[in-house]
Structure formats: structure tokens, C-alpha cells
Amino acid sequence: MNARAVRLLGDVALAVGVGVAGVGSDLVMNGAVPMVLLPEVPWRGVWIQAVAALMLLARRRHPMAVAVAMLPLGYAELPLAMPFALYSLGAHQGDRRRVIVLAALWLAVLSHLWEPRDLTTTVHLLSICGLAVIPASVLGLYIDSRRRLDTALAEKAAREARAEERTRLAREVHDVVTHHVSLMVLQAGSLRMAAPDEEVRQAAEEIRATGRRALGELREVVGVLRDSGPAELAPQPTLLDVSRLVAESGLRVRLRQDAGLEVSAALGRTAYRVVQEALTNVRKHAPGAEVDVRLSGHEGGVRVAVGNPAGQTSGAFPASGTGLLGLRQRVELVGGAFSAGWTGSGRFELVAVLPGQGAAA
DSSP: OOHHHHHHHHHHHHHHHHHHHHHHHHHHHTTOOSOSSOOOOOHHHHHHHHHHHHHGGGTTTOHHHHHHHTHHHHTTSOOTTHHHHHHHHHHHTOOHHHHHHHHHHHHHHHHHHTOOSSHHHHHHHHHHIIIIIHHHHHHHHHHHHHHHHHHHHHHHHHHHHHHHHHHHHHHHHHHHHHHHHHHHHHHHHHHHHHOSSHHHHHHHHHHHHHHHHHHHHHHHHHHHHHTOHHHHHSOOOOGGGHHHHHHHSOSEEEEEEOTTOOOOHHHHHHHHHHHHHHHHHHHHHSTTOEEEEEEEEETTEEEEEEEEEOOOOOTTSOOOSHHHHHHHHHHHHTTOEEEEEEOTTSEEEEEEEEOHHHHHO
8 A cells, every 4th residue: 555545544534533523522512412312413513523524634735725714614613623724734834824824813713712701711712722723733833844854854865875976986987997098098108109110109199198188087077976176176178179179189170160159168068079079980980081070050059060081991999889879968968959970972970959048958
């Protein structure tokens, strides 16, 4: 049985119990019990108690409506369900001002019902206020505050757990990936110093430089995962850095960019990553090919187009498709559109349309 069914059964049991107790107490106080010869039954009081108890079925979903709808009944007779309605208002509504207003209205109703003209009516009024109205309202507000506190503590514990998991993942990434990439950079540097062939030395230098850039980007990512200070101070790439990326790529790239093209920081960072991954794919799968990079404005955003001919495919890096898949996910994350594939003219075209409103969202 789920929690909703348990709550429903509890509400039904409460309504039935309050109704039976209210009707019974009303019959006893009016002398209708014991009903040996079926004396005059106070039907008005019986109906008031039954209707008020029936209203408790909606006390969770509509606590304010239940507490207000029960007020007119109090002018004729005090319903036993009244304290439960005030409790539910405080526990499920959580608005102190509304609880105070409803409690004051009920005090006014009780003052009308038991006008304190003598000692007996005054004692009745004070006992009802001290045993029903005020304790029920205060208890409901306390339960609501306790529930809010428990929810806040649970959310805080979940955030701390996520932060701890991020730190653990960052530590594992740093220990595993950084070790192997650093080893690759050192070996590339040794090869550059010892290789007799100039082409081998140039290739080793390119591997070393690429590895160092990868280590720098890895430190940024690890810093974000660990929520460390240096990661926040480290500058993130923007659209203006695309020209530097092209110049350092070691490829024959023709870059065309609309004059005065300005986008948000998130959009510029995404466009930079698209160009970076596209140039990496060209370097792996079509080395020596001439690349065209086009950055143009598009409906407040930017359109990134990267194209290159087939070139001579290198067998050192088998195509896995994970790079393009990661690019598609990154573009769709900002609400953009992504496409990549061969055209009829034998060129590979990669196009990413990044809308401004998607990046802002």
C-alpha cells in the first residue's frame, strides 16, 4: 500500500471517529442518551457534527476552505472537528497570518456562542480557547515548521553528498588521466630531443603541445568538479578565442567571421568547443586538408559551419563517433541544432546553429 492510500485511510478514519464522537457527545449533553424510549433527538446538532466531520476529508488539500466553511456551523453549535481544522490549516497551509486570522475568527464565534455573562459561560469559553483553538493552531504551525526544517536539512545533506561525489570523481580523474597524459607529454618531449628526422621532431612537438593544452583544460574541468577557487579565476574560452585556436591548430584553416558578431559568454564558449572538436576531427581523420570555418550571426545567436574535403585518411585514429555525439549533446543542451555528414561534392560539413534565447536559458 502506497503512502497516498495510507493518508486517505487515515483521513477517513479520523473523519469517522470525530463524527461518532461529536454526535455522541451532542446526544449526551442534550439528554438524548440513554435512548430508552427514543426521546427528542437534537437533529440540528447531530447534522452539524456529521457535516463538520465530513469536511475533514478535504483538510489536507484544502485546509483554508475547510476552516472557513466550518465557521458558520459554529454560530449554531461548536463542532468537535474545529480543532482538527485549525491544526490542518497550520500544518498544511503554513501561513502564520492566515492561521492567526482564522483563530481570531473562531474566538469571535465562540464568544457569540458562549457569551461570558456568568462564571459558567466564562469557564466554558476559556476552556475551549485554552484546550482547542490555541493549542491546535500552535501545534499545526509547529508541525509545518518542523517539516520545513527536515526538508531543508535533507536538501543540505543531498547537496553535501553531491559535492563529496564530485570531489571524489575529480580526484579519480586527476589521478588517472593526468598521470597518463603527463607521461605522454614527457615521452613526446624526449622523442623531439632524440629524433634525427625533422618531421618526427615536429610531430613530437605537436604531440607535446597538444598534451599540455589537454592538461590545462583538464585542470579547468577538475577545478569545476571540485568547486575550487582557481577554476573560477581561470578564463573560459569565448568567441574571440576562435582565431587563436585556428592559429594554434597547425592546420590550413580559412576563418570567416561576421564583423561585430557578439554573443553571450555561454554561447561563445559553446561555439569555441564546436570549432575545437571539428578541427580535432580534421587533424585525426583528414590531415593536410584545407578547412573552412564560418561564424555568422543567426537570430540573436551564432551559426558555426566547418567544412573540409576528404583528404588522406589517417589510420592511427579509428572513427568512434563519440566526438560528434558529444558535440550534438553540447549543442542541444543550449537549444541548438546540429548536423554533420558528407555532401554531394565530397566535402564533410559540420553545422551547429546556436540560438541566443537557448543559450540564455
